[in-house]
Amino acid sequence: MWRALAYLVLLAVAAFGAVWIADRPGTVTVVWNGYQIGTSLSLAIVGVIAAAIVLGLVWAILRGVINLPEALVRGSAERRRSKGLSALSRGMVAVGSGDPLAARRYANDAERLLGAEPLTLLLKAQAAQISGDRDGAEQAFRAMVDDSETRVLGLRGLFVEARRREDEEAARAYATEAARLAPSVTWANDAVLEAHCADTDWAAALETVERRASLGLIDKAQAKRQRAVLLTAIAREREAGEPEAATTRALEAIKLAPGLVPAACLAGRLLARRGDLKKAARAVEGAWRINPHPDLAKVYLNLRTGDSVRDRLTRAETLAKLSAWDPEARLAVAQAALDAREFARAREALQPLLADRPTARTCLTMAAIEEAEHGAQSGRTREWFARAARAPRDPIWIADGVASETWEPVSPLTGQLDAFVWQAPPSAIGVSPEPEPAEPLETPALVPARAQAGPDPMGLKPVEIAAGAPVPAEPKLVGVKPADLKPVTAGATAKGDTSAPDPVSAGMAAAALPVPEGPVALGAPPRETAPRSVKLVP
Structure with missing residues (x-):
């Protein structure tokens, strides 16, 4: 609408000028080189306008002829660049879809058409990575390091390649350089922090954390x-x-x-x-x-x-009041009462924990109470020890599938800071508890006549179960036939040695064994001492 109004205004101005000139006639005389040309003012104006138009057309033609080679070169470069960008785009798609042949082909086309541009080098490096050409990938990343615009990106690629070939020294050097060039780069700061933690250089790690916090990275x-x-x-x-x-x-x-x-x-x-x-x-x-x-x-x-056992019991009850009788507080009170030989008080503290599947620690504490009051051979003592072997496990320090009784600042597997959390480990045995017997366990048991592969029913050996594997509702002996089973009476072992303690009592003592220091991966060979921690496979 505004354009139409402007056009009408200009048309009106032109009409007004033409009328104004027509109302004021005059002549224009041009004398040049002995010739005299005379004409009216209106025709002179029309002639000047026409001459200007002709001169403009002639100049446009001359300029087009002069600039024709440059235009041809520029057009060829534009077409070449357009093809290169198309190859670059298709190469990125091929990398994302995992097609190494197409990625390398498009990377070569992009390099030929665009030259050593940052995205071309990145595509070439990624195509070499998915093709398994580590040398080619490193060459591309080193070429990126030589360019100031892509230096940090090249260092990132070299860092990844160094990690893949397990060259931690080179990876640390690349990360340190990247952190120096770009302090806000997250991956470099994480790698530097991990390196300081691996060296147990806690002071340097603390400086790194403070720098990350000041930059707003965390x-x-x-x-x-x-x-x-x-x-x-x-x-x-x-x-x-x-x-x-x-x-x-x-x-x-x-x-x-x-x-x-x-x-x-x-x-x-x-x-x-x-x-x-x-x-x-x-x-x-x-x-x-x-x-x-x-x-x-x-x-x-x-x-x-110098506190007495009763003083410690009083302190335990103080903790219980502070935490509204948390289960941990009840266990502490029960242990302190047991030390003070106040068995009724210890049972009273544990009673709420016995209602729904008590944990192994609760069962062992009850077994200790029964043993202290009635002796190791009492039926209730053996019953609680047997239940402890099959009870849910208590919380423990866990980081990246590694369980440990002691807390550590970093994960022993990944080196991640503050990775250990206090939680119950996932069940690795895959059996459900049997119904509680009304009387102490005195009935004969069935045990395999020869050693069988599979999970240890007492839970004393590290057991590995693949993630997502079905968990049987009842304990099973894999590959054991009924003929392989024979009754064993109380007080006898599977080999028939009647002088040895019965298997239930042996299980009780083994269930309470301490575990050695340091995290231990699941499935590791047995040590000279009993393991303190195991790797858990959820």
């Missing part, structure tokens, strides 16, 4: 948690040689993460060691309110070395 809550974990690791290292510095670090960790159990335990031990019992108790109680944990209970009950 949120404030995660940064505080990671600082607390690293401060706890530093305090644990200095606990023996520098107790004051270790105490300072542990207290800083508690301020950052009040529920961090290892920090609270460490602070409680260090403060109690120097005689500051009230501050030690506050540190442990603060963490206990957030996260009741057996390690906290152990530290709290032993803050004062």
Whole structure:
């Protein structure tokens, strides 16, 4: 609409000018080289306009002829670039779809048409990667490192290739250089942090976390948690040689993460060691309110070395009140009451935990109560030990499928910081508990006459079960025929040695064996000592 109005206005102005000139006639005379040309003003104006149009057309033709070679070259380059971009796009699609032949073909076409552009080098590197050509991929990434625009991207590719060939030193060098060139690059910061943790250089790791937090690469809550974990690791290292510095670090960790159990335990031990019992108790109680944990209970009950068993029982009841009688508090009270030989009080504390599938620790505590009161050979003692062998397992420190009784700052498999969590391990035996007998277990048992492959029914050996495998509702002996089974009376072993203890009693003692220090992968060969931790396969 506005264009139509402008056109009408211009047309009106032209008409007005023509009328104005027609109302004021005149002549224009041109004298040149002895010639005199005279004409009216209107014709002169028309002639000037026509001459301008002719000159403009002539100039356009001349300029087109002059610029024709350049235009031809430019058009060829545009067509070449268009084909190159098309090859680049198709190559990226081929890489994404996992077609190495098409990816390499389009990568060569893109390189031929576009030259050594960043995206062309990236496509060439990725095509070499999916084709298994590691040397070609590294050459492409090194060419990207030589260009300032793609240097960090090239370092990223070289880092990945170094990790694939397990060259940790080269991978660390590439990550460090990338972090120096681009401090906000997440992968480089993660790799540098992982390298510091692998070297147990907790101070350098702490600096890296602080730098990441200042750049906004991680949120404030995660940064505080990671600082607390690293401060706890530093305090644990200095606990023996520098107790004051270790105490300072542990207290800083508690301020950052009040529920961090290892920090609270460490602070409680260090403060109690120097005689500051009230501050030690506050540190442990603060963490206990957030996260009741057996390690906290152990530290709290032993803050004062000269306390009697009844004093420890009083402290356990204090913890129970602070956590509204959490299951961990009940177990702590039961253990303290057992030490004080107040068996009724111990049973009363555990009673709510016996209603629905008590855990192995609960069963073992009940077995210890029965053994202390009635002896190791009583029926109830053996019953509780047998139930402990089949009961759900208690929580333990787990990181990346590795279970350990002790907390560590990083995962032993991936090196991830703050990977250990306190949780119940997945069941690895795949059997459901049998109904509780009304009387103590005194009936003969059936055991295989020869050793069979499969899960250990007592749960004493690490067992590996593939993820997603069906779990049988009842325990089964794989490959065992009825003829292979024979009755074994109480007090006899599978080999017929009547002088040995009965299999149920042997299982009781084995179920309570300690496990060795350090995380152990599932399926590892047996050690000289009993394992302390196993790798769990969910």
